[in-house]
Amino acid sequence: MTTLGDVVSALEAVYPPGTAESWDAVGLVCGDRAEPVSTALFCVDVTQSTVDEAVEVGAQLLVAHHPLLLRGVTGVPADDPKGALVHRLIRTGIGLFTAHTNADAANPGVSDALAEALGLTVTGPLTPASDRELDVLTTYVPRADAEAVLAALHAAGAGTLGDYRDTAWVVDGTGRFRPVGGANPTIGALGELEQVAETRIEIVLDRRLRASVVAALRAAHPYEEVAFNLNEIAALPGDTGIGRIGELPEPEPLRVFADRVAAALPATAWGVRAAGDPERPIRRVAVCGGSGDGYLAAARRAGVDAYVTSDLRHHPAGDHLAAGGPALVDVAHWAGEWPWCGQAAGVVTTAFGGTVKALVSARRTDPWTVGATTKSGGPHK
Numbered sequence: 024m025t026t027l028g029d030v031v032s033a034l035e036a037v038y039p040p041g042t043a044e045s046w047d048a049v050g051l052v053c054g055d056r057a058e059p060v061s062t063a064l065f066c067v068d069v070t071q072s073t074v075d076e077a078v079e080v081g082a083q084l085l086v087a088h089h090p091l092l093l094r095g096v097t098g099v100p101a102d103d104p105k106g107a108l109v110h111r112l113i114r115t116g117i118g119l120f121t122a123h124t125n126a127d128a129a130n131p132g133v134s135d136a137l138a139e140a141l142g143l144t145v146t147g148p149l150t151p152a153s154d155r156e157l158d159v160l161t162t163y164v165p166r167a168d169a170e171a172v173l174a175a176l177h178a179a180g181a182g183t184l185g186d187y188r189d190t191a192w193v194v195d196g197t198g199r200f201r202p203v204g205g206a207n208p209t210i211g212a213l214g215e216l217e218q219v220a221e222t223r224i225e226i227v228l229d230r231r232l233r234a235s236v237v238a239a240l241r242a243a244h245p246y247e248e249v250a251f252n253l254n255e256i257a258a259l260p261g262d263t264g265i266g267r268i269g270e271l272p273e274p275e276p277l278r279v280f281a282d283r284v285a286a287a288l289p290a291t292a293w294g295v296r297a298a299g300d301p302e303r304p305i306r307r308v309a310v311c312g313g314s315g316d317g318y319l320a321a322a323r324r325a326g327v328d329a330y331v332t333s334d335l336r337h338h339p340a341g342d343h344l345a346a347g348g349p350a351l352v353d354v355a356h357w358a359g360e361w362p363w364c365g366q367a368a369g370v371v372t373t374a375f376g377g378t379v380k381a382l383v384s385a386r387r388t389d390p391w392t393v394g395a396t397t398k399s400g401g402p403h404k
């Protein structure tokens with residue numbers, strides 16, 4: 024039997040909740056981790072329509088990209104539209120799990136699914152997340168105390184690198200000092216130059232542990248004045264982050280590329296629109312599932328031929344094109360993120376294929392329902 028907790032763990036292994044933006048609200052919204060799951064439905068938005076679908080397909084779990092409850096909530100009364108959905112989910116025994124910006128940042132994530140749907144070969148993220156936030160601590164300890172200080176630093180969490188624990192680099196040397204004034208030296212005498220056999224310890228630490236590791240060093244080190252350097256290790260761009268850059272096998276004109284995008288994504292009332300010279304050759308492409316206004320400058324810096332995203336506005340789009348940026352392809356927000364449903368369903372199929380049926384929602388939750396084509400000959404030419 025596969026439990027809801029098992030499925031949530033499998034999804035969180037691929038979309039770690041710790042990589043979500045600080046303002047986001049991801050994870051299990053409702054549901055009992057101990058209950059069995061045999062069918063899970065994957066969708067972009069939790070709406071009346073997708074909850075209906077979850078009930079109809081007999082799902083015990085609905086996995087959504089967009090959080091249902093993003094802002095602070097103090098209640099879920101059934102006469103509130105979102106509260107009503109929570110009531111219905113709980114009454115029908117369906118858990119709700121969301122993976123939002125953690126699914127955007129993951130590799131593979133939301134934009135990989137979009138890039139793959141468009142036939143792009145991904146070469147890297149559009150805005151790489153830093154792959155590590157580490158400090159390096161260097162300190163000098165009398166040789167006899169080196170092991171005890173190292174043990175205290177390791178106990179405080181320093182020296183952990185990936186799957187390696189208790190790492191350090193040590194070398195023996197000579198420390199020199201002359202205690203003066205009001206010093207109360209552990210070794211040596213006031214006014215005398217002292218030379219001590221010391222061990223130099225270099226150890227890495229997660230930057231978030233900085234204060235507690237230095238406190239552990241001070242507590243374990245025998246000296247009155249503990250000599251140490253603490254330096255930040257420069258970050259390198261990692262292979263995760265928002266958006267992706269990819270390449271088409273062959274260049275094609277923007278108008279053809281826009282047709283490719285329209286054919287690859289589920290149909291919406293508004294369809295796909297593109298900005299820029301229709302004959303512009305497109306080969307290198309940036310994509311960003313969801314609202315991508317904020318990454319126009321990143322797309323321009325990346326030097327791509329086109330940028331595919333959603334929710335682009337008149338002024339930022341116009342300014343971007345005037346500044347010589349890549350052609351823009353604007354797709355419905357829901358359509359651009361929908362390919363992720365198949366990716367996330369694949370995670371569950373791979374983990375529990377024999378016991379959990381992972382279904383992708385067939386409901387269109389794009390809010391726009393009518394797309395009327397304007398006629399020529401109106402008031403503006």
Ligand SMILES: [Zn+2]
Nearest residue numbers: 312313314360
């Ligand atoms: Zn979105």
